[in-house]
Amino acid sequence: MTHHWTRRSFLLSAAALTLVPADPAVAAQELPGFPDDVALYRSAYRNWVGEITAVGLWACAPTDGEQAVAAVNWAWRNGWRVRARGFSHGWSPLTITEGTSSDAPVLLVDTTAHLTDTSLDAVNAVRAGAGVSMESLLTFLEGHGLGLTAAPAPGDLTLGGALAIDAHGSAVPARGEERLPGQTYGSLSNRVLSVTAVVWDEGSGAYVLRTFERDEADAAALLTHLGRALVTEVVLRVGANSNLRCVSRTDIPAAELFAAPGGDGRTLASHLDEAGRVEAIWFAFTEFPWFKVWSVEPTKPLTSRRVTAPYNYPFSDNVPTLVADLAGRMVADAAWYLAPVLGNAQADAAALGLVTTLSADIWGPSKNTLLYIKPTTLRINANGYAVLTSRAQVQRVVSEFTDFYRERVAAYAALGRFPVNGSMEIRVTGLDHPAEAELDGAQAPLLSALRPDAEHPEWDTAVWLDVLTLPGTPYAEKFLRELERFLLDRYDGTDALTRVEWSKGWAYTEDAVWDDDEVLGTVVPASLGDGAWEQASGILDRLDPHRVFGNAFLDRLFG
Structure with a gap:
């Protein structure tokens, strides 16, 4: 590339x-x-x-x-x-x-100029245009006492774009937690009750606007369509809003947080049991990740700061001068050896920023702790995968992947190579169980990475793994290919299963991304199981037989 x-x-x-x-x-x-x-x-x-x-x-x-x-x-x-x-x-x-x-x-x-209307459609349902931003949608819901279990961190995503790639947050049930009416622990796609799209109509010999209910077979391909369709409006299942507390920690070493299962330390899985909502951001060449834990708290805890708006980490949303200067020098001057310095600068900025902005312990309506990435944050590349596994095996997956990641980073550094200079991020979600849409006959999203595996009902959880690095970093594609091959080989469907995160980087070759023929043509379709890829492709081809909604990459992906 x-x-x-x-x-x-x-x-x-x-x-x-x-x-x-x-x-x-x-x-x-x-x-x-x-x-x-x-x-x-x-x-x-x-x-x-x-x-x-x-x-x-x-x-x-x-x-x-x-x-x-x-x-x-x-x-x-x-x-x-x-x-x-x-x-x-x-x-x-x-x-x-x-x-x-x-x-x-x-x-x-x-879609952002006009297709943005929102209205309550029924009890625990909202009708929204595909171009509405996630921030606007969540603000509207909050005003009516409604909200989502979890949501992607950026507010500048359109709802249509988020649904196209099964966007998600980070949430599973805490120990003893019961799913509330209208809520899901899966992706946003699992909330869809109906979807209105521009599709081919054989009778009239033209494209028309048609609404598909969630219990129709064709809807299953539109819930996560990867850009193979044009959606104009959706109706989503939503539920009562919750107040969330978000506690950020930078005092748990990665060796403890990501330790092999079986110990009694402060592991990611132990926090998952306690709160159900976690995110780890581990900056390259550092030992203490920025670890967030959200918990449902109806009333404000004594030590928490009440927040009335989103984006409460200004040190992250507005790149500190030192971090910006280092990133700019690395890119402009090919000073990639500064990766450890940049990693530590980012970790220090987070640790100090949490203290100086009083944002290490915040509480408020869900939107205000779930949205925390603004367009002014550091622009950086990201790869992405979801590993389907059982809840009991989350710590094992996290430990195995982070051990491999740490070993490869060290091996490259020993050669004077620094392919990663951002962070490694971990989130955990439930799957897209259609019953959570609370609609009889609801279809599972065919192309969602969170589609349940019929042969492994015990897989009830997905571990999301992302590695971030600056654009143009030497050896990045080679390094990320090694991570990808590890995930595909280790979690090959035997005791866990790797799927790609559509919006990010995958299908790596030695020097490119979205370019590996085996991953594009064989691994990705097979990972969805049960003929889901072929079924979705057939539906999308029938709804758009002229391939108006497509491009050269999608033509290659779908064949």
């Missing part, structure tokens, strides 16, 4: 991309017959870390589902492809592929 990085481009924040209104005469010439009532403009595309960019693509912002249909039918009739675009907070090439030129027949459909 070729990287074109400068210090300035690396430190660029996620400011809104420039939109250039289309000259009507130019638009009429380049896009003849495009619906008059759908506003066109030129737009740039930039994914989260800036490694996939495109300049000057045609884009539109339909005001409702019918305008989206009109734009899609124009694209189909003119040989164009349609890509839904939200906040572009992702890594993998599910929206735009690297190298897409400004004159490519690709139409971006911006």
Whole structure:
């Protein structure tokens, strides 16, 4: 993979991309017959870390589902492809592929401008446009006494984008905890009650807007569709909001937190039993992770600070000067040997920041402790996997993976190589059990990494593993390939099972990502089991036989 990085481009924040209104005469010439009532403009595309960019693509912002249909039918009739675009907070090439030129027949459909309405649909249900941000959705729910068990940390995700890749938080039941009505410990996709999408209608010979109920077979492919569909609106199951306490610790060494099972130390699994909601952020070349533990607390504990808004870790959301300078120097000057310095600077910033901002023990409505990543945080690459296992085996999986990770980091460093300079992160969730949608006949998401394995009902938990490193880091792909092969070989479906995290990095070769033929063509489809991949692919092809919703990467992935 070729990287074109400068210090300035690396430190660029996620400011809104420039939109250039289309000259009507130019638009009429380049896009003849495009619906008059759908506003066109030129737009740039930039994914989260800036490694996939495109300049000057045609884009539109339909005001409702019918305008989206009109734009899609124009694209189909003119040989164009349609890509839904939200906040572009992702890594993998599910929206735009690297190298897409400004004159490519690709139409971006911006869902964030108008497809954002939210309303209560019924008891414990909300109707929401696909372009609404997660922060806006959670704020709306909070205002009605509702919330989610867990949610992704960034607020700048669209609901449609989050559902497309089975976005998740970190939650399993604590010891003795009962699932509350309307809640799930799986992904956001498991909350869907109905989904409205633009699909092909054979009878009319055109694309139309259609609503699929969760108990319909076709809905199973749309719940997590990887960008193979255009969703305009969904109805989600939700439940009563909870107040959450989030305690951050930096005093438990990794050797204790990630220890082999059987001991009586302060392990990740012991905290999981106590609270059910944990996250470990282990900065490279350090020994004390930033460890978060959320617990349901109806009333404010005496030592907690009440928080009335999200994003309560400013030292993380706004990159400290030392960290920014180190990252910029490493990228601009190829000073990759500074990885241990950067890791320790990040760990020190977290430990000190938790104290100086009084954020080591915070409490409030769920949104305010669940959302903590802003667009101003350090832009960094991430790989991602989910290991399906039993709750009793979580500590074993964590211990085995962290031991291998630590050994490989040390082996590379001994050679003067530093492929990791960010953090290793661990979260734990339940699976997407359709019964938790509380709808008779609800379908399981076919393509969700949290889809239950019919042959292993004892696997009730997923351990999410991510490794973060700066764009362009030498040997990163080779190192991450070794981690991937370890996970695929060690958790091959015998006593645990590895699946990829769609939005992040996977299918590594020695020098590239999303490029390993075996992983793309064999491992990923087989990991979902029970013919799920083939079933989903067949449904998506039938709903979009002209492959309007796709790109070169998705064509390769789905064959």
